Amino acid sequence: xxxxxxxxxxxxxxxxxxxxxxxxxxxxxxxxxxxxxxxxxxxxxxxxxxxxxxxxxxxxxxxxxxxxxxxxxxxxxxxxxxxxxxxxxxxxxxxxxxxxxxxxxxxxxxxxxxxxxxxxxxxxxxxxxxxxxxxxxxxxxxxxxxxxxxxxxxxxxxxxxxxxxxxxxxxxxxxxxxxxxxxxxxxxxxxxxxxxxxxxxxxxxxxxxxxxxxxxxxxxxxxxxxxxxxxxxxxxxxxxxxxxxxxxxxxxxxxxxxxxxxxxxxxxxxxxxxxxxxxxxxxxxxxxxxxxxxxxxxxxxxxxxxxxxxxxxxxxxxxxxxxxxxxxxxxxx
Numbered sequence: 001x002x003x004x005x006x007x008x009x010x011x012x013x014x015x016x017x018x019x020x021x022x023x024x025x026x027x028x029x030x031x032x033x034x035x036x037x038x039x040x041x042x043x044x045x046x047x048x049x050x051x052x053x054x055x056x057x058x059x060x061x062x063x064x065x066x067x068x069x070x071x072x073x074x075x076x077x078x079x080x081x082x083x084x085x086x087x088x089x090x091x092x093x094x095x096x097x098x099x100x101x102x103x104x105x106x107x108x109x110x111x112x113x114x115x116x117x118x119x120x121x122x123x124x125x126x127x128x129x130x131x132x133x134x135x136x137x138x139x140x141x142x143x144x145x146x147x148x149x150x151x152x153x154x155x156x157x158x159x160x161x162x163x164x165x166x167x168x169x170x171x172x173x174x175x176x177x178x179x180x181x182x183x184x185x186x187x188x189x190x191x192x193x194x195x196x197x198x199x200x201x202x203x204x205x206x207x208x209x210x211x212x213x214x215x216x217x218x219x220x221x222x223x224x225x226x227x228x229x230x231x232x233x234x235x236x237x238x239x240x241x242x243x244x245x246x247x248x249x250x251x252x253x254x255x256x257x258x259x260x261x262x263x264x265x266x267x268x269x270x271x272x273x274x275x276x277x278x279x280x281x282x283x284x285x286x287x288x289x290x291x292x293x294x295x296x297x298x299x300x301x302x303x304x305x306x307x308x309x310x311x312x313x314x315x316x317x318x319x320x321x322x323x324x325x326x327x328x329x330x331x332x333x
Contacts, residue, residue, distance in 0.1 A: 004054050004055045004056075004159070004160040004161075004204060004218075005055070005157075005158060005159050005160075006055045006058040006059050006158045007062070007155065007156070007157050007158065008058050008061070008062050008063070008064060008155075008156050008158065009062060009063050009064070009153065009154070009155055009156070010044045010064050010065075010087070010121060010122045010153065010154055010156055011044075011063070011064070011065045011066070011122070011151060011152075011153040012041055012042065012043050012044050012066050012122040012123055012124040012125065012151025012152045012153065013040075013041025013042035013043075013065070013066040013067045013068040013069060013082035013124045013125065013151045014041045014068040014069065014082075014124075014125045014148050014149070014150050014151055015038050015039070015040050015041045015068075015069045015124065015125035015126045015127040015128060015148025015149045015150075015151075016037075016038025016039045016040075016041075016068065016069035016070045016071040016072060016079035016080075016127045016128070016148045017038045017071045017072070017127075017128050017145070017146075017147045017148050018035060018036065018037050018038050018071075018072045018127065018128035018129040018130035018131070018133065018145040018146045018147075018148075019035040019036060019038075019071055019072045019073065019074075019130050019131070019145060020033075020035050020130070020131040020143055020144075020145050021033065021034050021035040021036075021073075021074045021130065021131065021132075022034065022035075022141070023074075023075070032132075032135065032140065032141075033130075033131040033132040033134070033135050033141065033142055034074055034075050034076050034130075034132050035072060035074070035076075035130030035131040035132050035133075035145060036072030036073045036074070036075070036076045036077040036078050036079065036130045036132070037072045037078045037079065037127050037128065037129050037130050037133065038069050038070065038071050038072050038078075038079045038127030038128045038130075038146075038148045039069030039070050039072075039078060039079035039080045039081035039082065039127045040069050040081045040082065040124050040125070040126055040127050041066065041067070041068050041069045041081075041082045041124030041125040041126075041127075041148065041149075041150075041151040042066030042067040042068070042069075042081070042082030042083045042084045042085060042124045042151075043066060043084050043085075043120050043122060043123050043124040043151070044064065044066050044084070044085045044086075044087065044120070044121050044122040044124075045084060045085070045086045045087070045118040045119060045120050045121060046086075046087050046088075046089060046095065046108070046110070046118070046119050046121045047086055047087070047088050047089070047113075047115075047116065047117065047118050047119070048088070048089060048090070048091045048093075048110050048113050048114070048115045048116075048117070049088035049089065049090065049091075049115070050091060050115055052088060052089065052090040053090055053165065053216060053217065053218065054090065054160070054204045054216045054217075054218060055089075055090070055093070055158050055160050056204055056206050056216045057214075058158055064085060064087060065085070066082055066083065066084060066085040066122070066124060066151065067082030067083040067085075068082045068125075068148075068151075069081050069082045069124070069125070069127045069148060070082075071148075072127070072128075072130040076130070076132050078127070079127060081124075081127070082124060084124070086118060087121075089110055089158070089160075090110075090160055091110055091111060091113070091115070092110060092111045092160055092161060093110045093158055093159070093160045094107065094108070094109050094110070094111075094158075094159045094160070095107070095108040095109075095110065095121075095156055095157070095158055095159075096156070096157040096158075096159070097121065097154050097155075097156060098154060098155040098156070098157060099154060108121075121154070121156070122151060122152040122153060122154055123151065123152050124151045124152075125148055125149035125150050125151040125152075126148065126149050127148050128145060128146030128147045128148045128149070129145060129146040130145055131143060131144060131145050133146075163218070163246075164202055164218045164219060164220030164246050165217040165218050165219070165246065165247050165248070166205075166217055166218075166219050166220070166246055166247065166248045166249070166250055166330065167219075167220045167222045167243045167246035167248075167249050167250070168180060168219060168220065168221045168222060168249075168250045168252060169222050169243065169249055169250070169251055169252070169267055169271075170251060170252035170253060170254070170263075170267060171253075171254065171263055171266065171267065173254065174252045174253060174254040174263075174288060175252055175254065175288040175289060175315045175316075176221045176222070176252055177201060177221050178288075178315040178316060179221075179250070179252060179286075179288065179313075179315040180201055180203055180219055180221040181203075182315045182316075182318060182321060183203070183205045183219060183321070183325075184203025184204055184205050184206075184219055185203060185204070201220070201221040202218055202219065202220045202221075203218070203219055204216055204217070204218055204219075205217045205218070205219050205325075207325065210321070210322060210325055212322070212325055212326070212331075215331070217330065219250075220246065222243055243271070243278060243281075244275065244277075244278060246281070247281075247282065248281065248282040248283070248284065248329045248330065249281050249282070249283045249284070250283075250284050250286055250324075251264065251267060251268075251283050251284065251285050251286065252286045252288050252315075253285065253286065253287050253288065253305070253310070254288060254289055255287050255288055255289040255290050255292065255293050255297075255298065255301060255312070256289050256292050256293055260287065260301050260304055260305055261304050261305065264285065264305065264308065282329045283329075284311065284324070284327050284329050284330070285305060285308040285309065285310045285311065286310065286311050286312075286313055286324060287301060287302065287305060287310040287311065287312045287313070288313055288314065288315055289314060289315075289316075290312045290313065290314050290319065290320070291314040291316060291317050291319065292314075298312060311323055311324050311327065
């Protein structure tokens, strides 16, 4: 499980001001007040989008404002109301609504909200009255008006519990953690000894950072897979259950190994023994550490793994990374 967090500010629109105006038509003496009311400010609503899986959009932009209402006009014309703003969030997002200067006081769990259902989170300010509103039998020429009210503004603390879309599997020291750090902002512990990763590390892959659109995925570096893992060897089978929830597996193979086919089959056999369904998941085979081997060795190992359509990369230098990200299993989700 991974917690994705963000903090944003929302500001509903200000209401437009009412105006002071008197009718000044030709041949009409003492036409009277005709100042119109201001339009209402736009409100901010929240909604659930099933297309969203992370809060990455809200880590890039921190301030969201609805449109303000327009001021009133002459001839009792009411100002145009501001457009409402709807913010989409992944289902399962927990929103803590914070009034300025206080602790979070209102909690909204979007796991209980139906898609397309809108909830008002910040109300727009009401437009002020123009001077025509104040006309009475005792006040035929009112020179007072109302200013538009300010819209509500809040700090929203966002929290989303994520399950990984893609799991990175492979033998110890194959470069899983290095690849995760290359693709996301996760900073897992990386070293040259087995079982550096003691717990699954997760990170959000933001395709826009690689110039490949706005899609985002959650990646998990799954530790503890060695021969006999399904029986609890190494770090045990407790990490295999994390893979069950992933939509696709990125199977990373150490390019410096003297037997890449054996390494591939070792992991596949563990997956099969744990769960036959697990071994049938969508899989991307990656041949890593190509920066550390000769072109001759690389060509040989690609031929040996030809049956599995390997993608050669270097997680250290970044070579081949875009080719990996363009794989249909990732692009298509």
